[in-house]
Amino acid sequence: MPKPFTFDPGDKINLKDVAARPDVGHWDKESAAERMAENTAKSRDLAYRLYAENKQTLLLVLQGMDTAGKDGTIRHVTTGINPQSFQIAPFKQPSSEELDHDFLWRVHKAVPRRGNVGIFNRSQYEDVLIVRVHNLVPKSVWSTRYDRINDFEKLLTEGGVRIVKCFLHISKEEQRERLQARLDNPDKRWKFSKGDLAERKLWDDYQEAYEDALNKCNTKHAPWHIIPSDRKWYRNLIVSELLKDTLEDLDPQFPPSEEGLDGIVVE
Amino acid sequence: MPKPFTFDPGDKINLKDVAARPDVGHWDKESAAERMAENTAKSRDLAYRLYAENKQTLLLVLQGMDTAGKDGTIRHVTTGINPQSFQIAPFKQPSSEELDHDFLWRVHKAVPRRGNVGIFNRSQYEDVLIVRVHNLVPKSVWSTRYDRINDFEKLLTEGGVRIVKCFLHISKEEQRERLQARLDNPDKRWKFSKGDLAERKLWDDYQEAYEDALNKCNTKHAPWHIIPSDRKWYRNLIVSELLKDTLEDLDPQFPPSEEGLDGIVVE
Numbered sequence: 129m130p131k132p133f134t135f136d137p138g139d140k141i142n143l144k145d146v147a148a149r150p151d152v153g154h155w156d157k158e159s160a161a162e163r164m165a166e167n168t169a170k171s172r173d174l175a176y177r178l179y180a181e182n183k184q185t186l187l188l189v190l191q192g193m194d195t196a197g198k199d200g201t202i203r204h205v206t207t208g209i210n211p212q213s214f215q216i217a218p219f220k221q222p223s224s225e226e227l228d229h230d231f232l233w234r235v236h237k238a239v240p241r242r243g244n245v246g247i248f249n250r251s252q253y254e255d256v257l258i259v260r261v262h263n264l265v266p267k268s269v270w271s272t273r274y275d276r277i278n279d280f281e282k283l284l285t286e287g288g289v290r291i292v293k294c295f296l297h298i299s300k301e302e303q304r305e306r307l308q309a310r311l312d313n314p315d316k317r318w319k320f321s322k323g324d325l326a327e328r329k330l331w332d333d334y335q336e337a338y339e340d341a342l343n344k345c346n347t348k349h350a351p352w353h354i355i356p357s358d359r360k361w362y363r364n365l366i367v368s369e370l371l372k373d374t375l376e377d378l379d380p381q382f383p384p385s386e387e388g389l390d391g392i393v394v395e
Numbered sequence: 396m397p398k399p400f401t402f403d404p405g406d407k408i409n410l411k412d413v414a415a416r417p418d419v420g421h422w423d424k425e426s427a428a429e430r431m432a433e434n435t436a437k438s439r440d441l442a443y444r445l446y447a448e449n450k451q452t453l454l455l456v457l458q459g460m461d462t463a464g465k466d467g468t469i470r471h472v473t474t475g476i477n478p479q480s481f482q483i484a485p486f487k488q489p490s491s492e493e494l495d496h497d498f499l500w501r502v503h504k505a506v507p508r509r510g511n512v513g514i515f516n517r518s519q520y521e522d523v524l525i526v527r528v529h530n531l532v533p534k535s536v537w538s539t540r541y542d543r544i545n546d547f548e549k550l551l552t553e554g555g556v557r558i559v560k561c562f563l564h565i566s567k568e569e570q571r572e573r574l575q576a577r578l579d580n581p582d583k584r585w586k587f588s589k590g591d592l593a594e595r596k597l598w599d600d601y602q603e604a605y606e607d608a609l610n611k612c613n614t615k616h617a618p619w620h621i622i623p624s625d626r627k628w629y630r631n632l633i634v635s636e637l638l639k640d641t642l643e644d645l646d647p648q649f650p651p652s653e654e655g656l657d658g659i660v661v662e
Binding site: 172180199202203206207208209210211212213214216218247249304307308311315317318320321322325328382383384385386388389392393394395 | 439447466469470473474475476477478479480481483485514516571574575578582584585587588589592595649650651652653655656659660661662
């Protein structure tokens with residue numbers, strides 16, 4: 129089965145060496161769609177068991193450059209599963225109240241309840257990405273955050289949260305095509321902002337910031353998964369596999385029933 | 396199409412006069428499933444537009460006696476729609492922090508964001524239902540809450556939230572069968588608690604409390620919909636219609652794109 133690119137904690141990767149459009153073997157859109165339908169059916173049942181069990185939590189963290197497809201991945205991978213299984217938290221520009229606290233304050237509040245599958249659409253990593261690239265705080269501030277993020281993720285893990293971090297990896301050329309498509313398609317134009325072009329000019333700075341986040345925060349308890357994302361269907365297939373595999377690994381069980389229920393007749 | 400039972404603000408209904416298992420005309424499980432699949436496809440598109448538009452909010456409030464099917468309704472009516480469209484808030488026994496505030500404090504915090512479809516699994520009405528039936532506060536306290544709920548719902552409505560309140564109406568005999576089925580089915584037994592039998596003994600008190608909530612809080616801005624729920628498939632069909640109809644009525648539009656985008660070529 130197609131897998132994300134992973135690497136050992138302590139090893140260093142360079143994003144230029146990771147293919148955004150790898151060889152897909154015998155897979156194509158049709159076989160991927162079939163497999164995803166099977167995954168969805170399995171994940172639906174497992175998410176229901178996770179909810180019934182009420183002991184463990186799964187947290188999927190999605191990061192990626194503009195147009196990498198965070199929303200599209202969520203839509204394709206979760207549609208068909210009971211929405212009550214999910215708590216999806218989008219992290220946009222922080223509010224002034226959020227900025228009046230440490231950078232993990234708003235993130236901690238959004239951690240999903242036990243029994244749920246949480247999805248972070250952007251995350252704590254924004255504070256070592258956009259914040260770093262735009263110098264919103266000095267280097268002395270952002271440079272210690274990698275350790276704080278690792279500590280925070282350790283806390284969640286020990287509290288029963290399985291963290292699955294995905295970086296949706298696209299090439300610069302693919303982003304160009306997707307931005308152009310938004311401009312050229314009247315139904316998609318509302319998604320385009322001139323600010324997107326200014327951000328694109330900072331491509332290299334963002335790639336460098338991502339490399340640091342990937343290398344410094346690739347821990348045993350919360351490893352990074354690099355998802356080749358130039359092909360949308362392949363990206364969705366891999367994340368769908370990852371969700372199903374992780375739920376299977378959590379192996380949630382229906383809880384035991386109360387004692388002394390045998391023979392009760394309801395009147 | 397099958398519709399919920401509704402009544403004019405100011406009119407009084409008695410739950411005994413509302414059928415929990417009405418005549419369904421030519422509808423059956425199969426035709427209902429087909430129609431629901433169509434509704435889901437339409438609601439999926441409309442919910443996406445609602446999100447893109449980012450101006451209006453839909454809030455579905457679900458109440459009902461134990462086993463009436465709040466979770467089942469959510470599962471059947473929302474599965475197949477992008478979970479990122481929903482914010483689902485379950486209201487369980489309040490925490491000590493929540494009890495240290497007025498009864499609407501925790502509810503207000505759970506109001507969905509603009510562009511989202513919120514679902515309250517139980518709601519502000521618990522404070523004039525279980526709280527009243529079990530005398531958790533004196534009558535002088537709960538009796539003023541109906542007005543406060545109406546005021547609160549007015550506030551939300553004027554802030555752009557369309558409120559759709561559903562009471563899932565089952566008969567006492569149907570509840571008996573469902574509780575017995577939980578006991579008799581090993582896969583469902585974990586859902587059963589002896590406390591359910593104690594609650595069932597208070598059936599008449601709950602029906603009376605529900606009647607008051609329905610009659611006193613059936614306002615023009617936030618009307619009640621009584622959903623005949625003795626047949627699960629019929630209950631699901633009606634709520635699915637209601638969701639789709641309300642989204643159609645909100646008529647969300649894609650937002651306009653930025654000015655001056657013509658002719659831009661992404662480099």
